[in-house]
Amino acid sequence: MGYRFNIEKLINNIQKVIVGKELTIRLMIIALLSGGHVLIEDMPGVGKTTLVKSLARSLNCSFRRIQFTPDLLPSDITGVSVFNQKTNEFEFKKGPVFSQIVLADEINRTSPKTQSSLLEVMEEGHVTVDGNTYPVEEPFMVLATQNPVEYEGTYPLPESQLDRFMMKISMGYPDHWEEKAIIKRFIEHEVLKELTPIMTKEELLEIKRSVRYVYIDDSIMTYIVNIVQRTRDNRYVYLGASPRASLMLARGAQANAIVNDRNYVIPDDVKMLAVPVLSHRLVIKPEYRLKGMSNEEFIKGILNEVNVPVVRDYA
Structure with a gap:
């Protein structure tokens, strides 16, 4: 790269x-x-x-x-x-x-x-x-x-x-x-x-353009969608993350691959960015927030629940 x-x-x-x-x-x-x-x-x-x-x-x-x-x-x-x-x-x-x-x-x-x-x-x-x-x-x-x-x-x-x-x-x-x-x-x-x-x-613009050409496997896309959809279909959440959040998570994973000198995305790229990209987009139901549940801890819990894909090395 x-x-x-x-x-x-x-x-x-x-x-x-x-x-x-x-x-x-x-x-x-x-x-x-x-x-x-x-x-x-x-x-x-x-x-x-x-x-x-x-x-x-x-x-x-x-x-x-x-x-x-x-x-x-x-x-x-x-x-x-x-x-x-x-x-x-x-x-x-x-x-x-x-x-x-x-x-x-x-x-x-x-x-x-x-x-x-x-x-x-x-x-x-x-x-x-x-x-x-x-x-x-x-x-x-x-x-x-x-x-x-x-x-x-x-x-x-x-x-x-x-x-x-x-x-x-x-x-x-x-x-x-x-x-x-x-x-x-x-x-x-x-x-x-x-x-x-x-x-x-x-x-800077050259690096930004290169981000869009970082390979992201279909299994990684499925992983991202599974994480984001889990924020919506959940009894703890009043408002979950939007499809824009899925796109931002995918783009961020591509950029993190560039930062780490890779031309392909791995699951760790998604894991690293899930909390900063998703946590501010959620509204936890008041009764669970009163019990001490935070948006950040909620996202970390989802990451532990969703199956992580196994991808090969594309270098």
Whole structure:
């Protein structure tokens, strides 16, 4: 395949800023290569925004940050048509969503109406304003951060919005030695400012195109569908994963194969991504949630139940 070296360079570059979160970084890159979007949910101050900035600085792509607040309007994100008195015509002024890497910071601090303004561009890759359609430039990725919904001043994301995100990941608190390393690194250096791009837009697009040509056996497709359908036909679940989830899981498995320098998918690719791809798309029934059942543990239970296919080596 020949892409692993560049991908590892990208991961290592981000790790110059982010300490001890290699799996989180890998998941974010897998989503990028799959053409997906990522929701990062965690406590304040654990490095969510810094993670996204590190990715943007490591790629030679345009980057905009949108700070979501209760008074933010949809037009503040997508743009607005303004009348030009010189030409006597309306001109479209593009909003910050017209960037290649978009950070939707604290997305659940704004109203559902404003949150939903991202639905079209995340799914279709273009924005429609006043009947006119404007495409965004490839590669395009939305990385949204949010605080846990229990925090004051937050609005839960609608299910339709959650389903647009390929993955939901979290940072988690660092351990003792990682936190000490963070302090030392940020005191001694301006690590974000010192970060330089190590992958061009053209190189990234080439890798993204190659993901679609990774072989995925019919037995692996059956495995994916069995997992996703098990989330629907279950007494614990009020709302299961959609067919979009099956597609995202398959694309993510292809991208993970590329990251591991393979041109074919194996069951471990699916297992690795099942929790981040599926868990945020489920609604567990209240009576089982009160008993302590989490979405993540539910998906792990399904993985233990569904038969794993045996596939040969296609190298």
